[in-house]
Amino acid sequence: MAVSLRSSLHLVSDPRNLDASVEEVFQMMLGVTCQRHLEPVTVEGESVTSVVGFCGLLTGACIFRAGRSVAMDMAAHMTGMEFDTVDDIVKDAIGEICNILAGAWKGKVPELAANCGLSVPAVITGRDYHLHVLSPEFRLVHTYRFEDSFFAVTIVCDGLQ
Amino acid sequence: MSEIRALIVDDSSVMRKIVERSLRQAGLDPLVVNEAGNGNEGLEVLKSKDVDLILSDINMPTMDGLEFLRQIRAQNLAPGVPVVMITTESSEEHVKQAILAGAQGYIRKPFTSEQVKERVLPLLHAV
Numbered sequence: 001m002a003v004s005l006r007s008s009l010h011l012v013s014d015p016r017n018l019d020a021s022v023e024e025v026f027q028m029m030l031g032v033t034c035q036r037h038l039e040p041v042t043v044e045g046e047s048v049t050s051v052v053g054f055c056g057l058l059t060g061a062c063i064f065r066a067g068r069s070v071a072m073d074m075a076a077h078m079t080g081m082e083f084d085t086v087d088d089i090v091k092d093a094i095g096e097i098c099n100i101l102a103g104a105w106k107g108k109v110p111e112l113a114a115n116c117g118l119s120v121p122a123v124i125t126g127r128d129y130h131l132h133v134l135s136p137e138f139r140l141v142h143t144y145r146f147e148d149s150f151f152a153v154t155i156v157c158d159g160l161q
Numbered sequence: 162m163s164e165i166r167a168l169i170v171d172d173s174s175v176m177r178k179i180v181e182r183s184l185r186q187a188g189l190d191p192l193v194v195n196e197a198g199n200g201n202e203g204l205e206v207l208k209s210k211d212v213d214l215i216l217s218d219i220n221m222p223t224m225d226g227l228e229f230l231r232q233i234r235a236q237n238l239a240p241g242v243p244v245v246m247i248t249t250e251s252s253e254e255h256v257k258q259a260i261l262a263g264a265q266g267y268i269r270k271p272f273t274s275e276q277v278k279e280r281v282l283p284l285l286h287a288v
Contacts, residue, residue: 029179029270095173096175099270102249103251104270114255120221120222
């Protein structure tokens, strides 16, 4: 019988799955507590964004965006190294955080875990850019507090079978 | 514990370092680590070096972790050496595929060093 996610849309789009995934990944991989932040925040001009695509029963992407200094702090927690520039190691670290987050998020719904693949991460750096997805099925955009800094995670679904 | 020679295969250099750190925290010391960025590079390492343990990601460019496993067995490289997959893929189907391809262990990312210890040490003691 063909597997469908339509009947599980409420589970797939449940915002608590994203929050639980972010908290779990930061606790286990960086050793820090990280919680959702509901107040508006100012984001640094220069930022690092990682995108991991979903394919299969769900198409879309997990998008992780942090300011330059936050990205370097996260990479420092992961590697034990110090950074004063967004070098390849920092980009690699942010790509891997996004990859693990995407995997943890899809793992919250068994049908999704088994029938949705992940792309390798793409990392974008720069300032004043926007990512647009036209007419998504659903979109979750959450901001989280990491120590005294903030970052955003977006799950965008542009197709669901 | 005598010296352990590990091969860590992951396209992320940061993850390779994290896995290495987790192995040391699990008590694998002294530890000699060989690294590879994908399955092809992993095969090349195995053709030239002896290892006691292989840890591999699944989703990698060029050659993924499952094909890497199949090639290890097909080319009779590292006979008897335990292979543990460390990956974001967590479904039963992925675990089954990995076991069928020859993996002895499976660790889902994110992971703790305690989980690495629980899954890896028994395999080394069994060899």
